[in-house]
Structures are given as C-alpha cells and as structure tokens.
Amino acid sequence: MTAPPSTSNPVSAPVSVEVPAKIPDDFGFTDDHALLRDTARRMMVDRCPLSEVRRLAGDPVGFDPDLYRELAELGWTGLLIDEKYGGAGLDTLSMALILEQTGRALLPGPLWSTIMAALAIDSAGSEEQKQRFLPALARGEAIGALAWSEPGGSWQPDGVNATAGKSPDSDGDGAGYLLDGVKTHVLWADRADVVVAPFVIGDELSLFAIETATTGLAIESENSVDPTRRTARVVFDRVRVPEKARLSAGHAGSWRALHVRGYALLAAETLGAADAILALTRDYACERIQFNRPIGAFQAVKHPLVNVLIAVERARSLVAGAVAGLDGPSGAEISPAVEISARMAKAQATEALNFAADRGIQLHGGFGFTWDCDAHWFFKRALWSAATLGDAIHHRRHLAAYLLGR
Amino acid sequence: MESRQSSQSLQSTGSPESAEHRQFRAGVRAWIADNKPAQPDFMLPQSFLEVETEAQFDYLRRWQKQLYEAGYLGFDVPREYGGQGVDSARQSIVQQELGRAGAPFFVNQIALQWVAPTILTYGTEEQKKRLIQPLLSADEIWCQGFSEPGAGSDLASLQTRANAVEGGYRVTGHKVWTTLAHFARWMILLARTDPEADRYGGLSYFLFPMDTDGVVIQPLVKMTGEGGFNQVLFEDAFMPSDSLLGAEGQGWKIAMTTLTFERGAAQSQNRERAAADARALSELVALVRSTMRDGRPVGDDALFRDRLAALWIELEAIRLGARRASVAGLTADHPHALAMMHKVEFSEFRQRLNRLACEVLGPEAMLWLGDANAPDRAEWPRGLMNSYGFTIGGGTSEIQRNIVGERVLGLPKSK
Ligand SMILES: Cc1cc2nc3c(=O)[nH]c(=O)nc-3n(C[C@H](O)[C@H](O)[C@H](O)COP(=O)(O)OP(=O)(O)OC[C@H]3O[C@@H](n4cnc5c(N)ncnc54)[C@H](O)[C@@H]3O)c2cc1C
Numbered sequence: 001m002t003a004p005p006s007t008s009n010p011v012s013a014p015v016s017v018e019v020p021a022k023i024p025d026d027f028g029f030t031d032d033h034a035l036l037r038d039t040a041r042r043m044m045v046d047r048c049p050l051s052e053v054r055r056l057a058g059d060p061v062g063f064d065p066d067l068y069r070e071l072a073e074l075g076w077t078g079l080l081i082d083e084k085y086g087g088a089g090l091d092t093l094s095m096a097l098i099l100e101q102t103g104r105a106l107l108p109g110p111l112w113s114t115i116m117a118a119l120a121i122d123s124a125g126s127e128e129q130k131q132r133f134l135p136a137l138a139r140g141e142a143i144g145a146l147a148w149s150e151p152g153g154s155w156q157p158d159g160v161n162a163t164a165g166k167s168p169d170s171d172g173d174g175a176g177y178l179l180d181g182v183k184t185h186v187l188w189a190d191r192a193d194v195v196v197a198p199f200v201i202g203d204e205l206s207l208f209a210i211e212t213a214t215t216g217l218a219i220e221s222e223n224s225v226d227p228t229r230r231t232a233r234v235v236f237d238r239v240r241v242p243e244k245a246r247l248s249a250g251h252a253g254s255w256r257a258l259h260v261r262g263y264a265l266l267a268a269e270t271l272g273a274a275d276a277i278l279a280l281t282r283d284y285a286c287e288r289i290q291f292n293r294p295i296g297a298f299q300a301v302k303h304p305l306v307n308v309l310i311a312v313e314r315a316r317s318l319v320a321g322a323v324a325g326l327d328g329p330s331g332a333e334i335s336p337a338v339e340i341s342a343r344m345a346k347a348q349a350t351e352a353l354n355f356a357a358d359r360g361i362q363l364h365g366g367f368g369f370t371w372d373c374d375a376h377w378f379f380k381r382a383l384w385s386a387a388t389l390g391d392a393i394h395h396r397r398h399l400a401a402y403l404l405g406r
Numbered sequence: 407m408e409s410r411q412s413s414q415s416l417q418s419t420g421s422p423e424s425a426e427h428r429q430f431r432a433g434v435r436a437w438i439a440d441n442k443p444a445q446p447d448f449m450l451p452q453s454f455l456e457v458e459t460e461a462q463f464d465y466l467r468r469w470q471k472q473l474y475e476a477g478y479l480g481f482d483v484p485r486e487y488g489g490q491g492v493d494s495a496r497q498s499i500v501q502q503e504l505g506r507a508g509a510p511f512f513v514n515q516i517a518l519q520w521v522a523p524t525i526l527t528y529g530t531e532e533q534k535k536r537l538i539q540p541l542l543s544a545d546e547i548w549c550q551g552f553s554e555p556g557a558g559s560d561l562a563s564l565q566t567r568a569n570a571v572e573g574g575y576r577v578t579g580h581k582v583w584t585t586l587a588h589f590a591r592w593m594i595l596l597a598r599t600d601p602e603a604d605r606y607g608g609l610s611y612f613l614f615p616m617d618t619d620g621v622v623i624q625p626l627v628k629m630t631g632e633g634g635f636n637q638v639l640f641e642d643a644f645m646p647s648d649s650l651l652g653a654e655g656q657g658w659k660i661a662m663t664t665l666t667f668e669r670g671a672a673q674s675q676n677r678e679r680a681a682a683d684a685r686a687l688s689e690l691v692a693l694v695r696s697t698m699r700d701g702r703p704v705g706d707d708a709l710f711r712d713r714l715a716a717l718w719i720e721l722e723a724i725r726l727g728a729r730r731a732s733v734a735g736l737t738a739d740h741p742h743a744l745a746m747m748h749k750v751e752f753s754e755f756r757q758r759l760n761r762l763a764c765e766v767l768g769p770e771a772m773l774w775l776g777d778a779n780a781p782d783r784a785e786w787p788r789g790l791m792n793s794y795g796f797t798i799g800g801g802t803s804e805i806q807r808n809i810v811g812e813r814v815l816g817l818p819k820s821k
Contacts, residue, residue, distance in 0.1 A: 033735060037735075297818040
C-alpha cells in the first residue's frame with residue numbers, strides 16, 4: 001500500500017523482507033577502494049579499448065597474455081588470496097570494483113575464472129594443496145578454470161553427475177581416483193593449467209583440482225556465443241588423478257559457498273558491462289542527428305535509456321550490498337542473508353545488462369545491427385552472463401522460496 | 407605493485423551504528439510501541455495526499471504533535487528554530503522505526519519535507535523564527551500552491567499574479583490540486599510578479615497566509631471518492647511584504663529547490679519510505695501466503711512467485727540505494743542519479759506492488775471500500791488507485807524521466 005498508514009491492514013504476522021545482512025553504512029568503501037577502482041579504470045581504458053576487444057575476439061588465443069601478466073603484477077589475480085600464498089589479501093569489495101572495470105572494458109581473458117579457481121582451492125584445499133597451486137595462480141603464472149556445469153543445463157550446485165572412484169595403486173605411482181563425467185562451458189579450460197571441478201564420490205560431493213596436463217583428459221573447445229569468453233567441454237573418461245588432487249575440505253558446503261561468491265563477483269563484472277553499453281548508447285544518442293536533432297531528444301529514446309540507468313543503478317546497489325555482506329562477519333560461512341543478497345545482485349545485474357544491450361542494439365539503428373558497431377559485443381556478453389551461474393528467473397525462483405518459506 | 411595495500415588500510419571508516427545510536431533506536435522503538443495510536447473507528451487516509459475529514463486530520467495532527475513533543479521530530483532543524491539540532495543519523499533512525507512500526511504518517515508532510523528546508527535555505531531570520539517551530543509541532547499546516555489549470559508539468563507557464571501594492575502584494579489567480587489547502591494556515595505560493603520578464607524571471611516565491619480575505623478553497627474529489635486536494639481561487643487577496651521568500655524574480659530558482667526536496671533529495675526521507683515499503687511488501691507476502699485459488703495456495707503458482715521475487719529485488723535495491731546515496735565513492739559513476747531517480751522508483755514500485763496484490767486477490771479484487779467481505783477492507787485496490795497520486799503529483803514519471811535523462815545522462819533536451 002502507499003505510505004505507512006498500514007495500521008488499517010489486518011493481515012497475519014509479516015515475514016521479514018528486510019534482508020538482514022549486516023553491512024556497514026558506507027558498505028566498507030574507503031579512499032583506498034577509490035584509488036584501486038580508478039587505477040583499474042585507467043588501466044582498462046589504456047590497455048583494453050573496444051578496438052582491442054574486437055581484435056582479440058578474432059584471435060586464436062582469445063586474450064593478450066602480456067596484458068594478463070601485467071594485471072597479475074598489479075595484484076589482480078591474487079587479490080583475494082592470502083599474502084602467505086603470494087596474494088594481496090584484500091577484501092571482496094576491492095575485487096568487485098576491479099571486476100566492474102574489467103567488465104566495463106569487456107576484458108577478454110581468464111581473470112574471473114582464475115580468481116574463482118583460486119578461491120575454490122583456498123576454501124577447500126589443504127595447506128599442501130594451497131602451497132602447490134595458489135602462488136602460481138596469484139602471480140599469474142598459472143591459469144585456473146572452474147567447472148560449474150554439466151550437460152543437461154543445470155545451475156544448481158548439486159546438479160553434479162560426474163563421479164570419482166577410488167583407484168588402487170596399480171602402476172606404482174600411489175593410490176588415486178578415477179574420474180568420469182563431462183563438464184560443459186568451462187571458461188578458459190583450453191588455456192588453463194588447472195581445472196577445479198566437483199565430482200560425486202559415494203554420496204558426497206568433492207572438489208578436485210586437476211592439472212590439465214593429466215593423461216587422458218580431453219578438453220574440447222566450444223564455440224561460445226561471446227568470443228571474449230572462450231569455453232570448453234572437459235571430458236573425463238576414466239581419467240586417473242593422484243590422491244592429492246582431491247581437495248580435502250571440498251564438501252558440498254564450500255561448493256555452494258563458492259557459487260554465492262561467484263554470483264556476487266560475476267554480478268560486479270556484469271554491472272560494469274551494463275554501465276558501459278549504456279554510456280556507448282548514450283553517446284550515440286547525443287551524436288546521431290535525425291529530424292534535425294540528436295535522437296536523444298526523442299523521449300522514445302530518452303526514457304528507455306533512463307530505464308536502463310535505473311536498472312544499472314539498482315544492480316550497483318545490490319552488488320554493493322552483496323559484496324559488503326561477503327566481507328561481513330558471516331562471509332566465510334555464507335549466511336542465508338548473504339546468499340539472498342548475492343542472488344539478488346546476480347539477477348539484477350543480468351537483467352540490467354540484457355536490457356542495456358537490447359536497447360544498445362536497437363537505438364544504434366541499422367548500424368547497431370552490424371558487425372562494425374561495438375554494441376553486439378555487449379549483447380553477446382549479456383547472453384553469456386545470463387547463461388553462467390543462473391539467469392534472473394533462476395535466482396528469482398530461489399528467492400521466492402526464501403520469501404515464502406517453501 | 408601499485409594496487410596492493412595492506413588489508414588493515416581497508417578497514418571501513420563508517421562503523422556500524424554506534425552504541426549511542428543503538429540506544430537511541432531502542433528508545434524510539436519503545437516509545438513508538440507505547441504511544442502509537444490505536445486504530446480509529448473511521449477510515450484513515452493512506453497517505454498525506456488523502457486527508458479529508460476533520461476526524462482524520464485531528465488524529466494525524468495529534469500524532470505528529472505528540473512525536474514532536476517527545477523530542478523525536480526535527481533532527482534536520484537547528485535548535486534555535488524549534489528543532490532538535492541537526493543530526494541526520496537520528497533523523498534516519500526515527501524515520502526507519504516509524505516506517506517499520508507502520509505508525510501513522512505526519513500530516514504536515516509538505517511542511518516538514520519541503521517547506522522547512524526551503525525556508526531554512528532562503529528565509530530571513532524572522533521567517534525562520536516565526537514559521538519553522540509551528541510546522542514541526544503541526545500547529546500550522548502548509549500547502550503548496552504551484553500547479554494551475556493551465557500549468558502542470560509546464561509549471562513555468564503559470565499565470566497567477568502577485569501585484570506589489572502598498573505594504574505588500576495582491577494576488578489574483580487559480581491554483582489547483584492543492585493538497586491540504588483546506589487545513590492549511592500557510593501556502594508556499596509561486597506567482598508572477600513581473601509579466602514583462604521572461605517566463606522564469608517573472609516568478610516570485612511567497613509564504614502566503616491562508617486566513618486572508620479573497621481566498622476561496624473548493625475541495626476536489628479523487629478517483630477513489632476521497633478528498634484531500636482542492637482548488638484555490640485568489641480574488642485580490644492581500645499578503646504583507648514579508649511574505650516574500652528570497653527576492654522578487656527568484657521564484658523559479660527557489661521552487662526548484664523545493665521540488666528537489668519533494669522528489670527525494672532528503673535521504674532520511676527516502677530511508678523512511680524504504681522502511682514503509684518493506685512493510686507493504688511484508689503485507690503482500692502475507693497475503694500471498696494466505697490466499698487460496700482453486701484449492702491451492704496462490705504462493706505455489708510460479709508466475710506469482712516470480713513477480714513477488716522481482717518486487718523483493720526491487721525493494722532491496724531501493725533500500726540499499728537510499729543508503730548508498732550518501733557514500734560518495736559508490737556514486738561516482740552517476741552522481742545524483744539515486745536522488746533524482748528516487749521518485750520514479752518508489753512511486754512505480756508501489757504501483758506494481760498494489761497491482762500484484764490485486765491480482766493475487768483475483769475475483770475478490772473487485773470489492774471496494776465499505777463492502778464487509780472485501781479482503782483487507784479493500785486497501786489493495788484503494789492503494790493501487792492512490793498510487794497514481796505519486797506517479798503524477800510532484801512531477802509526473804514522464805517529467806522525471808526527462809529530468810534524469812537530461813541531468814544525469816546528459817541527453818539533449820526534449821522540446
Ligand atoms: C494527488 C495529487 C496531489 C497533488 N498535490 C499538489 C499540490 O499540493 N500542489 C501543487 O502545486 N500541485 C499538486 N499536484 C499537481 C501535480 O504537480 C500535477 O498534477 C503534475 O505536475 C502534472 O501536471 P498536470 O496535472 O497539469 O498534467 P499535464 O502536465 O497536463 O500532463 C498530462 C500528461 O502529459 C504528460 N506530459 C506533459 N508534459 C510532458 C513532457 N514534456 N514530456 C512527456 N510527457 C509529458 C504527463 O506526464 C502526463 O502524463 C498534485 C497532483 C496529484 C495527482
């Protein structure tokens with residue numbers, strides 16, 4: 001109802017719709033964050049203009065390894081990793097602000113995938129496993145990939161059918177596991193040194209860190225809708241891995257927690273892309289003259305752009321909330337409130353980019369429909385983002401279950 | 407390693423609520439619980455736009471006065487003018503707690519939210535001393551005389567004249583949609599003092615005393631059948647010189663200040679709204695949970711679930727946005743966007759919320775006020791209709807989108 005006079009509304013006890021994530025009033029934002037964001041923004045403007053995105057979209061490797069190394073030197077790949085493993089040990093907000101900038105630039109390359117693979121090993125690995133993988137991932141010497149999905153199209157953390165079975169020491173190199181199953185849409189798997197993937201073992205879920213050099217592992221490149229996001233199908237057909245490939249604490253809980261982190265961080269990147277296509281379209285609306293005036297003077301152009309802005313700004317608020325929740329006291333455990341915030345952020349950022357890209361194509365007119373106009377890169381990123389870790393409907397379905405208690 | 411910093415340096419400077427503020431919040435909450443007035447035996451208006459009867463007015467005025475006297479109103483007004491001294495954190499806390507408790511609204515909304523800050527910005531010392539305290543205590547109610555029959559969205563085309571005469575001005579003209587004029591002691595009046603000047607430069611801003619001869623107030627009836635707004639006719643009505651706010655010819659600029667407050671510049675106000683909106687969504691959730699259709703809970707229907715979740719996301723974005731607006735670092739990309747978007751956001755959210763509620767009600771949504779079988783006493787269809795007061799009043803959603811497009815996105819003006 002309008003306004004607060006709801007004294008007149010006799011309904012049963014309301015459930016809490018106020019997401020109880022405990023976040024500071026300033027979302028944890030400091031001057032250091034501003035500096036980090038501005039540095040990242042400048043770096044992307046200088047080194048990853050859309051002309052470069054366009055070039056790399058047609059490049060066989062798909063990203064610029066030199067630039068990737070530079071980003072690693074700036075600490076981006078290891079930002080969330082503890083200093084003792086060669087990382088910077090910064091907070092999720094710092095990471096989100098950087099990803100927003102790489103998303104804005106549509107940076108091609110395995111930054112997010114490496115960050116997520118490292119987070120998986122960080123949260124589920126033993127000391128030895130962390131020592132083995134994290135420094136190389138943090139320093140950008142190794143590339144990581146994380147296998148979220150399998151054939152059949154599920155975004156559920158428990159939608160795992162791939163299996164791991166104990167394999168005895170047959171050829172003298174110690175006991176290990178035999179892995180069977182298929183992982184799909186694994187981002188940058190064909191460039192990665194290590195792929196982290198979940199397998200069912202007995203009735204448990206366990207994460208494995210599998211070196212891509214492992215004998216028998218088949219990595220088949222997919223043709224991704226977004227050429228700045230190279231994906232692959234990873235096929236395990238009785239692939240034998242040593243015992244130490246199994247992440248010791250890689251149980252279902254940490255796999256779900258990883259999803260929640262993934263929602264928030266991918267939402268941050270998606271938000272950046274949405275804001276960028278809004279800016280591109282806005283600029284065009286100011287320049288393009290028809291009927292003797294810039295098309296942005298027409299309300300049929302102006303108002304949809306304002307609606308895009310509203311969607312983008314909502315995503316920005318929700319991303320800030322989700323990230324602050326992850327940095328809060330319950331972050332490590334992932335409370336329902338943090339999960340709710342992260343799902344909201346992912347849902348809204350996905351919608352914002354889809355909508356921004358939709359108007360981006362349309363409002364560029366015939367030019368917008370061409371390969372030469374940059375709008376389509378954003379459109380393709382939108383499709384990829386929605387298809388990764390759940391689209392808006394998927395997250396709303398889960399949110400409704402929270403809200404209605406069933 | 408340019409971007410590497412020690413993790414210590416990233417400690418947030420804005421701590422969560424201080425012990426003092428927590429205690430204050432607890433005090434406010436307890437006070438509201440003890441003092442929130444009982445549901446009256448007459449129908450209350452849903453917002454300050456619909457206050458019609460003496461009984462409604464007295465009930466609401468008493469509540470505001472009680473809150474003022476308890477020391478919980480006026481944290482955005484210095485003490486010398488009757489306020490509590492400026493402390494925006496406390497203001498936010500009070501507003502949030504009021505919203506959360508579903509307490510009645512303040513009848514003198516126009517005065518509190520947009521007249522007071524305008525007078526504090528442009529008023530003389532005498533004007534501040536004379537006018538602010540009684541508006542806080544609800545002893546003097548204010549209305550806003552901007553719109554005219556021929557000047558709504560195009561406000562600067564207004565024709566009401568204020569002619570300078572000995573000792574003051576004489577006003578002739580016609581204002582319309584004037585909320586609360588029938589209870590008002592004062593009006594913020596935008597009138598033309600110089601017909602020769604351009605459409606903006608000829609306007610002046612007045613603090614007009616309503617108890618003057620030559621003022622005729624005629625109630626208008628809303629689509630719901632409720633009252634609350636009026637047309638006001640001025641027939642050579644006199645006001646003294648000190649009614650002028652600012653200087654002659656400065657009216658447009660001052661009016662824009664007022665409209666900025668009206669449309670959501672005050673963050674504490676936006677946080678209160680968000681708290682009230684959260685309550686409204688809770689009520690909708692309860693409705694969904696308790697409504698059956700064809701033997702099954704409406705809440706099991708995927709279509710309703712999806713739209714409910716979408717509203718929840720929207721609400722959370724508005725709630726977080728009201729907080730984010732005061733964090734400069736997190737508004738750097740589009741400064742002022744949140745404040746300027748606010749009116750469109752909250753008013754359209756309420757419209758969607760009430761619309762969904764009516765759809766949840768299904769066949770029962772047709773029952774109107776006064777029908778004994780109407781679910782929730784027909785508050786939902788009433789809320790849906792009244793929501794248009796907010797998407798039209800104070801600058802329509804279309805005008806707001808023009809403004810956001812031009813001021814925030816920098817798009818060319820629509821002519
Ligand atoms: C409940 C309520 C309370 C109110 N209380 C007060 C009050 O207390 N004091 C006061 O002064 N006024 C008050 N108003 C008046 C309100 O400010 C005006 O109704 C509003 O500004 C619109 O003006 P209008 O009604 O003349 O509509 P119009 O300006 O005639 O608009 C009609 C339609 O055309 C659209 N339109 C007009 N111009 C444009 C444009 N340039 N671009 C796109 N679309 C356009 C509008 O959005 C609207 O949909 C109140 C209104 C309501 C509904």
